Amino acid sequence: MTGKQLFTSKTKRDYSGNEADLYAQTLLTIFINIGDAIYPLLLQAEQNGQKLEIKNFEDNPIDEITADDVILV
Numbered sequence: 001m002t003g004k005q006l007f008t009s010k011t012k013r014d015y016s017g018n019e020a021d022l023y024a025q026t027l028l029t030i031f032i033n034i035g036d037a038i039y040p041l042l043l044q045a046e047q048n049g050q051k052l053e054i055k056n057f058e059d060n061p062i063d064e065i066t067a068d069d070v071i072l073v
Contacts, residue, residue, distance in 0.1 A: 003038070003041075030065060041067070044072065051072070
């Protein structure tokens with residue numbers, strides 16, 4: 001599966017607020033800010049059994065997210 005295919009499957013939202021829905025929202029936020037650069041990061045996260053998050057976002061919300069602000073957890 002490619003990074004773009006993963007992105008498409010992981011960003012289907014049901015607006016329930018469950019874990020999958022919140023992760024989809026996070027991925028969409030990252031994509032809006034870094035565009036296609038999300039695909040290799042998402043592929044790497046999937047291969048390692050991890051997820052993407054925005055570094056320190058809840059403690060320190062930022063106006064613009066860069067690829068350096070995206071971490072694997």
